[in-house]
């Protein structure tokens with residue numbers, strides 16, 4: 001049986017040529033040439049002046065929190081519906097994650113829920129541009145301003161997306177991207193921190209190399225810090241992918257349009273909805289259905305898996321995970337964040353690989369029509 005994967009990259013001769021060149025030549029004095037080109041190209045793409053290539057997005061969030069001075073006992077607000085990588089670094093720095101609800105339409109952080117969760121201990125908020133969609137930044141930044149919160153934009157899934165014409169990654173004090181193998185732009189594993197703030201950038205750059213400034217060879221470290229660097233082979237791959245990012249995004253949008261055309265006739269299904277202000281990039285085409293339909297996400301995934309179709313469950317609310325049951329007051333999240341809990345069992349991501357063919361989308365949608373035939 002053929003298998004239709006959930007995600008996968010689009011690698012061309014350009015990527016192979018750059019990586020081959022990097023592995024052959026980028027050592028010693030030339031070790032950073034591809035990083036510089038990749039960071040410059042990425043900065044240009046997202047229109048943010050300072051970019052730092054990293055081993056992952058998770059390390060980027062850790063660095064961002066540390067560079068912003070978030071520490072022991074501070075509260076950091078995080079939306080419920082995201083990969084745990086958004087929230088885990090909050091614990092690394094000794095701060096407390098506070099989970100808030102998402103908007104029922106965009107599935108991104110709800111401004112009302114954010115404002116309601118702010119306390120005198122709240123230091124920062126991490127917004128998430130979920131599945132290539134974007135949050136309502138006008139309202140979120142206004143709230144952050146009003147309460148003097150730092151903003152970290154987790155744009156891991158949203159390279160190239162735009163809110164009111166401005167790029168994902170240009171909101172807040174600092175933003176981070178992921179280049180994990182499943183992401184639209186990939187370096188295998190990798191990430192990028194971007195910011196308009198030169199001082200913050202310099203601080204992060206110091207922290208990511210065991211507390212030394214670039215070019216230092218005295219080895220007299222003044223602080224205990226981290227080691228978060230990317231290899232030049234990955235940077236070369238990232239450069240090639242950045243040069244092709246428009247093409248990669250075009251493919252994601254085409255995939256979404258294929259699904260939308262075929263699924264819009266099923267009234268109980270809702271697809272990604274970016275709203276008027278957002279040019280989304282559809283990292284994962286996703287569907288949610290009404291609870292009253294009576295099937296859970298596992299039922300639907302299993303039914304598709306029997307035909308070789310890979311899916312992923314919609315993210316469960318972070319406050320429902322075993323990882324966070326030790327937090328005091330965690331039980332209250334369920335009542336406070338009803339949208340995230342309503343989405344919990346009624347949504348999946350559909351195959352969204354960059355190699356996906358239109359016939360494969362036909363095949364997936366035939367099976368979805370069968371599964372959801374009751375509401376046709």
Ligand SMILES: *Cc1c(COP(=O)(O)O)cnc(C)c1O
Pocket residue numbers: 055056057058059082083085086128154156157177178179180189190191
């Ligand atoms: C993939 C992802 C991350 C983590 O990225 P890594 O590069 O694996 O650390 C963080 N946040 C979101 C929303 C993601 O989708």
